[in-house]
Amino acid sequence: MSFHPDRCNILSITNNKQAIHHKYILHQKELQHVDKAKYLGITIQSNLKWESHISNICGKANSTLGFLCRNLKIGSTSIKEQAYKTLVRPSLEYACSVWDPYNKSDISKIEMVQRRAARFVTNKQRNTSSVGDMIQHLNWRSLEHRRKDM
Structure with a gap:
């Protein structure tokens, strides 16, 4: 080779x-x-921080979620939830045992994608609606807790 x-x-x-x-x-x-390189889908920085990788995966997940929002407007809650769990969440969790963030800002950046997905799945786009209640109603665990279990 x-x-x-x-x-x-x-x-x-x-x-x-x-x-x-x-x-x-x-x-x-x-x-x-x-200063950074992509290897097996993970962006590695020269200082071994994960901001660049987290920005990449959040951008990809947000664009996929935006695609779902535009194309599944009428779908049921179960279909929207399945689409999120199939297309968006795996990109947020890929190889997370390697890059599991410890900074609050990085953790919240990832959790914001799931919060946006909860609004999409439950069809409650108003700012007055509690996203925490939506996530609890959907029975979703936080992505931070899911990473700890992997």
Whole structure:
């Protein structure tokens, strides 16, 4: 198997502010240094923080949820719930044992997707409706608790 140098990068993982960069050459081409790289669907940053990955998965999940909102306007609650659990939630939980967030801001960013999905499933889009009650009525556990069980 031969590597294509244009598709290869160098990711140096360190906490140092001034990382030591060495030149790496593959097939007479110098490889490029990057701050983050995607590997098996997970975005890894050079400082091993997960903000970039969480932003990516939340963006993907929100766009999928938006697609469902536009195309399942009349569907029943069970169909909408099944669509969320099949198409959106797996993208929020993929490989979560590796990247499980510990920052409150990262956790809330992920939970906000599920809260938006609860509004979609129950057809209660008003700001006066309690999302916590919706999630409890749907019998959904928080994504944070689901990650702890995996």
